[in-house]
Amino acid sequence: MLPPFKIFAGTKSEYMAKEICSDLGIELGKMNIQHFADGEFEVSFEESIRGCEVYLVQSTFPNSDNLMELLLMIDAAKRASAASIIAVIPYFGWARQDRKDKPRVSIASKLVADLLSAAGVDRVITMDLHADQIQGFFNVPVDHLYGSSVFMPYIESLKLEDMVIATPDVGGAKRANTYAKYFDVPLVLCHKQRAKVNVVASMTVIGDVKDKNVILIDDMVDTAGTITKAADLMLKEGAKSVRALCSHAIMSDPATDRVNESGLTEMIFTNSIPYTKDCKKCTILSVAGLLADTIRRVHENQSISSQYLI
Secondary structure: OOOOEEEEEOHHHHHHHHHHHHHHOOOOOOEEEEEOOOOOEEEEEOOOOOOOEEEEEOOOOOOOHHHHHHHHHHHHHHHOOOOEEEEEEOOOOOOOOOOOOOOOOOOHHHHHHHHHHHHOOOEEEEEOOOOHHHHHHOOOOEEEEOOHHHHHHHHHHHOOOOEEEEEOOHHHHHHHHHHHHHHOOOEEEEEEEEEEOOEEEEEEEEOOOOOOEEEEEEEEEOOOHHHHHHHHHHHHOOOOEEEEEEEEEOOOOOHHHHHHHOOOOEEEEEOOOOOOOOOOOEEEEOOHHHHHHHHHHHHOOOOOHHHOOO
């Protein structure tokens, strides 16, 4: 007989965990996070998890409290004799630092993977990592899901003619090419040069967008400088419309204002990160069903291959 499983949530991902539990038809586990005056906090489970398969839902977007919460949740679960501990991380933060691109810098995504392993995690479920090779930073199994499972049906529902898939930078070419092959449409690239972090100096469109409905594909949007610049440039090149499809809505200020003021027709996100600002162009698609189905399959030792549309 399989052991029972329970789901708990960090502070900023409780909304996601509640949706997952609703899909699974179970109650969200009871947990308490007590904060001290100096900013320190303590995590405690308010019900027995001895011998349970425990799923901890928490995206690790900034600030660092979200990551620290997850680490303390893992440690508390281990010390409470959980049979296994699975971290469900819809958005894996610190992933942009996945290599040494200049001397004397940290590789933060490797460090975070080591921290999770040291805390005692047995498995990680995450979605649309900034770079696929981050899976190799872990010494535990990683189930890497793709937002395409919810994006593909939405794109098909738009019934766009003369569609092209585009990427706002060359680094996302592999991801965008997968969408282009699935829909059997052309791929357009943008080549950008940065003046510094979060500042784009120049951008060039490689490919034909004239009289086309463009869908820009990216894994995350931070300040929205690149994505809005790419959209405006493509409209200038003669595109009929430009939509952006991005898995993770980091949306640091002034991203919302940039999107609202840009030529984008629509910005499509998943709800991997809570986004509550007023953006009339934003459409949020839930991945709770995808995560719930993956949890069910992992618990029952079933394959998750059918989750992948591409």
